[in-house]
Amino acid sequence: MPRLILWILIFAFNLQFIDSFASGDPVKRQVITHNNKRFGIEQILSKYLQIPSESGHELEAGEFLKQLCEENGLHITQMGSSDGNYNFSASLRPLEAGLPNIIFLNHIDVVPPGNENHWEVPPYSGKIVDSEIWGRGAFDNKGTAVMHLFSLIEMAQRYEGKILDYNVTMLSVSCEETQCDGGISYVIDNYFDLLNPEVVIGEGPPGIKGLIDNHPDQALFGISVTQKRSLWLQLSLDIKTSGHSSVTPKSYANKEMITALNELLNEKNEIIYNDVNVGILKQLGILSGGVNGFVLKHPRLFKSVISKKLREDELLLALFSNTITLTSIKDDNDELNAIPTKITATLDCRLLPETSTDEFIADLKETLDNDAISIEVLKQMNTKVVTSSNTNFYKNMAAAIQQHYPESKSGAVMLPNSNDVAAFREKDVLAYSVVPVKIDRKYLETIHTFNERVPVAILEQGKNTYVSFLERCITIQTPRESVELVSRLRANATTLFSIKI
Ligand SMILES: [Zn+2]
Numbered sequence: 001m002p003r004l005i006l007w008i009l010i011f012a013f014n015l016q017f018i019d020s021f022a023s024g025d026p027v028k029r030q031v032i033t034h035n036n037k038r039f040g041i042e043q044i045l046s047k048y049l050q051i052p053s054e055s056g057h058e059l060e061a062g063e064f065l066k067q068l069c070e071e072n073g074l075h076i077t078q079m080g081s082s083d084g085n086y087n088f089s090a091s092l093r094p095l096e097a098g099l100p101n102i103i104f105l106n107h108i109d110v111v112p113p114g115n116e117n118h119w120e121v122p123p124y125s126g127k128i129v130d131s132e133i134w135g136r137g138a139f140d141n142k143g144t145a146v147m148h149l150f151s152l153i154e155m156a157q158r159y160e161g162k163i164l165d166y167n168v169t170m171l172s173v174s175c176e177e178t179q180c181d182g183g184i185s186y187v188i189d190n191y192f193d194l195l196n197p198e199v200v201i202g203e204g205p206p207g208i209k210g211l212i213d214n215h216p217d218q219a220l221f222g223i224s225v226t227q228k229r230s231l232w233l234q235l236s237l238d239i240k241t242s243g244h245s246s247v248t249p250k251s252y253a254n255k256e257m258i259t260a261l262n263e264l265l266n267e268k269n270e271i272i273y274n275d276v277n278v279g280i281l282k283q284l285g286i287l288s289g290g291v292n293g294f295v296l297k298h299p300r301l302f303k304s305v306i307s308k309k310l311r312e313d314e315l316l317l318a319l320f321s322n323t324i325t326l327t328s329i330k331d332d333n334d335e336l337n338a339i340p341t342k343i344t345a346t347l348d349c350r351l352l353p354e355t356s357t358d359e360f361i362a363d364l365k366e367t368l369d370n371d372a373i374s375i376e377v378l379k380q381m382n383t384k385v386v387t388s389s390n391t392n393f394y395k396n397m398a399a400a401i402q403q404h405y406p407e408s409k410s411g412a413v414m415l416p417n418s419n420d421v422a423a424f425r426e427k428d429v430l431a432y433s434v435v436p437v438k439i440d441r442k443y444l445e446t447i448h449t450f451n452e453r454v455p456v457a458i459l460e461q462g463k464n465t466y467v468s469f470l471e472r473c474i475t476i477q478t479p480r481e482s483v484e485l486v487s488r489l490r491a492n493a494t495t496l497f498s499i500k501i
Pocket of ligand 1: 107140176203
């Protein structure tokens, strides 16, 4: 059970498995135009990887990507054109046509490569070695961006001159990794209406094999429908005392703050079961079978066993509880023998979607047990929205995955971290996070660290899956249905999450 749960619950929530119904398409080779020459997808990714674009320095890489879009007939809207504020959309039809829009969202920025000596192949080389393509951003998020790009160009060619009910857009933005003001928030503040989003598909989990012990070759794809939300707090305490530390006062700022934080950080997290995470345990039970399966299928009956397992793993605990991490402590003192009067601490709290900020802070105050400590909300993500998995867009993505990976299963999941997709959820737009490629977990472990790379073969497969998704949306979807599903979901949002143990 531990290995099974560990890997699935990295992304897990409410798996709803769908049946396989089609066999995979043969992989088609696609080339696009750049500087009057023709290039395949891995060659384009290689070039993109060679342009460093750490957050706040996206201009050059963004210009490259935009040029590719222009050269291949997509319609561009620039939404900020400087480092830290370089964003653009590339669409099948001009945004001004006002069509409801299917948006593929990616980010141009990457995290720094760290010590380059730890890389076996240099991080900005874009080298292809033994059918793997290397470089910072190979998965996160440049690899995904080129799959988006190639799928749009293929759709543009297929639907040239035809009337469409939908536009399809690739939206590439700055500083997702650092959440600066010039990235997704700038785009939403200034271009939301022009984008007219109907659904947004952003970065998210891929399909991973080896998650289920008795079906090691079966890949599981998580399609993320929600994420934990961040709440950043600052605690402050101000106590005037005698300034010299040769005589220790009974009470002083540093002592009181540390005592209160000690209580807070050592408190056991409350395990919160809700309909969605109970749903996934049950589905895992069905897949797993045997004694473990029976336990998982009856999570409330075996809640003490399961809760114990969840507490043993910090990643699992993060998905079943609200977490608090102390990220800094500062006082106003540099002297060895002086008592500072003021101390502040910052907390990075990650809340399950159903937890309200007010309730959470009230609990936190009670645990701190010190009324003199003031709490300020520095920043928070407001969304509590869970995008419904009962939409044609969701079903089309699940079906496209099934078409290209017939042996796989897919399900709705939650991400323990947030990404730019959440900004669209906050605006009541249907939004899903998924990268429809099948990949070994060893590659995922290189994201945000050394030796990031992906197998070249996944690029065409991912692109083809995106194309199948778009084909299904354009030919099957009716726009009105999805709008109703969002409002219905919001009305039910509080009752969705009411079960606690
Ligand atoms: Zn990313």
